Amino acid sequence: AQKVTQAQTEISVVEKEDVTLDCVYETRDTTYYLFWYKQPPSGELVFLIRRNSFDEQNEISGRYSWNFQKSTSSFNFTITASQVVDSAVYFCALSEVNPGANNLFFGTGTRLTVIP
Amino acid sequence: GAVVSQHPSRVICKSGTSVKIECRSLDFQATTMFWYRQFPKKSLMLMATSNEGSKATYEQGVEKDKFLINHASLTLSTLTVTSAHPEDSSFYICSARGLAGLYEQYFGPGTRLTVT
Numbered sequence: 077a078q079k080v081t082q083a084q085t086e087i088s089v090v091e092k093e094d095v096t097l098d099c100v101y102e103t104r105d106t107t108y109y110l111f112w113y114k115q116p117p118s119g120e121l122v123f124l125i126r127r128n129s130f131d132e133q134n135e136i137s138g139r140y141s142w143n144f145q146k147s148t149s150s151f152n153f154t155i156t157a158s159q160v161v162d163s164a165v166y167f168c169a170l171s172e173v174n175p176g177a178n179n180l181f182f183g184t185g186t187r188l189t190v191i192p
Numbered sequence: 193g194a195v196v197s198q199h200p201s202r203v204i205c206k207s208g209t210s211v212k213i214e215c216r217s218l219d220f221q222a223t224t225m226f227w228y229r230q231f232p233k234k235s236l237m238l239m240a241t242s243n244e245g246s247k248a249t250y251e252q253g254v255e256k257d258k259f260l261i262n263h264a265s266l267t268l269s270t271l272t273v274t275s276a277h278p279e280d281s282s283f284y285i286c287s288a289r290g291l292a293g294l295y296e297q298y299f300g301p302g303t304r305l306t307v308t
Contacts (some may be wrong), residue, residue: 113299118301119283119285119301119302119304120299120300120301120302121236121285121299121302123298123299126296167235167236180236180238180297182235182236183235184234184235185234185235187233
């Protein structure tokens with residue numbers, strides 16, 4: 077069965093600090109997708125990244141970077157030089173590849189607070 | 193990018209009444225739409241999967257007679273909470289998956305339902 081674990085429920089950092097959000101997943105599938113979403117106080121889910129299980133290259137997008145390690149079933153997310161606007165709840169999610177399958181399996185989320 | 197809208201964004205209703213929430217894909221055809229429910233400070237829980245022209249598939253524990261889902265067209269799905277009770281108060285989020293993006297779900301901004 078699929079499962080996504082985000083052990084950190086809440087994190088607080090001071091502005092400009094770096095912060096890493098952890099995500100560990102479980103799946104029996106050999107092919108799958110991993111996602112990160114941001115949910116600001118407004119509630120809307122903002123898509124950040126999708127990663128195919130075959131692609132273990134790390135990715136950097138501006139201040140955001142992702143470290144995918146299949147060996148440890150982890151897909152961690154790092155924000156460098158954090159800003160107050162980064163304050164939000166961040167969800168890691170896993171998706172099956174089977175087109176007939178339905179949905180995203182979400183972790184419980186990590187609430188990040190960036191203190192000015 | 194693909195845009196999904198939800199209406200209304202907020203609704204307050206009295207116990208015993210029914211409330212309809214609309215989910216629309218604005219610039220693509222959504223063969224599948226998903227309805228999620230999110231309790232405060234909790235993760236998203238899938239309620240049901242809705243395929244255009246067929247009956248929705250409900251997750252275990254979700255009452256299909258209480259949460260009526262209709263996916264009458266490729267751009268519109270509706271969720272009707274019937275005979276609402278205060279415990280139905282929650283944040284309801286829909287997502288849509290198009291023909292091309294088999295693994296990509298685009299999320300609506302959510303609807304906050306408060307039942308008094």
